[in-house]
Structure formats: structure tokens, C-alpha cells
Amino acid sequence: MSLEWEQVIVHAADPVALGQWWADALGWVVVQSSDDEFEIRPAPDRMPGIDFVRIDEPKTAKSRMHLDFRPDDQAAEVARFVAHGARHVDIGQGNQTWVVLADPEGNEFCILGQRTA
Template sequence: MSLTFDEICIDAHDPEALGQWWARVLDWPTHTDADGDVVLTPPPGQGPKWLFLAVEDDKVVKNRIHLDFRPDDQAAEVARVLALGATHVDIGQGEQSWVVLADPEGNEFCIL
């Protein structure tokens, strides 16, 4: 038996808006599948698909899992993603070399 990592599922109040936001951040194509979920498809070799699912419940605590991104230029990428609507968040990380941000629905991610 073997497993293939196929997709990351992300709960969202507005899957269309959040999927489009991440599509701009990552420069990946997006489409809506037959179930009405928003799918981001990475370029070959850049990871699994991202699937945005509609949920009604609110995010109330820090994520138990988050995404880390390694840019060529950290300051430039932080500025770009902030301009797209990300926000700085403090999850108790203290002074670190990475920058913790949140997407428009509050999901934390790091730019290393």
C-alpha cells in the first residue's frame, strides 16, 4: 500500500475569495471543481493542489499546522503579500528570522 500527497484542504467562509487571494500570492491557476470547491493547481514539482472548502464556523485559535514559504528576497515578498491583504500576527514567536503573517481569513503562514 502507498499514499500520494494529493491536496491540502483549507476551510474558508468565502472559498472563492480566499482561493483567488492565494492564487495571486502564489501565481497559480485556480478553478472551481464539480463540488463547488476552489482548487489551486501548482506548477509541476511544487507541491499538492490546494482545495478551499466552504465552512460556516469561525477560526478561533492559532492553526495547528501552517505553511512556510522560502523566498528569494524576504523583505520584498513580505511587502508584496502585505500589499495583497495579509496581516502581521503575533502567535508568541518572539523575535525570529521568519515573518508570521495571516491571510484574509486569519490563517497563519510564515515567510522564512
């Protein structure tokens, strides 16, 4: 049996705007776009991708799943994401080696510190 991870689904009030924000932030390409769905990937034939799908209910609580990114330079990536429109958020993480940010619709994601081992 073979199993391939194809994509992560992100529910969004405005999938086009949020998907484009993430495509620009990550330097990914758009592979599908409509008013209700917007899919991005690292390259057209490379997976997994992120598929932004319209949902009418607003986000009301901490995300149950979020993305973690491990950059070479944490401070530079945090600054880059914040300049791109992300904001710092406190989800009760306390003082950690990672930084929690949120995208324009409030979806949390982490910029991790350097790998220790």
C-alpha cells in the same frame, strides 16, 4: 505501495474569495471552482494543490497547521504579501528569523529567512 500528496485542505468562510486571493498571491491556477470548494495548483497537472472548502464556523484560535514559504528575498516577499492584503500577526513567536503573516481569513503562514545549510 505508492503514496502521492495531492492537496492541503483549508476551511474557509468564503472559499472562492480566499482561494482566489491565494491563487493571485502565489501565481497558481484555478483547477476547480464552486460556491463551496475552490482548488488551486502550481499548474493544472502539478500537485500538491490547495483546496479551499466552505465551513460555517469562524476561525477562533491559532491555526494548527500553516504553510511556510522560503523566498530568495524575505523582505520583498513580506512586502508583496502585505501589499496583497496579508497582515502581520503575533502568535507568540518572539524574535525569530521568520515572519508570521495571516491571509484575509486569519490563516497564519510564515515567510522564512535564508536557508543556513
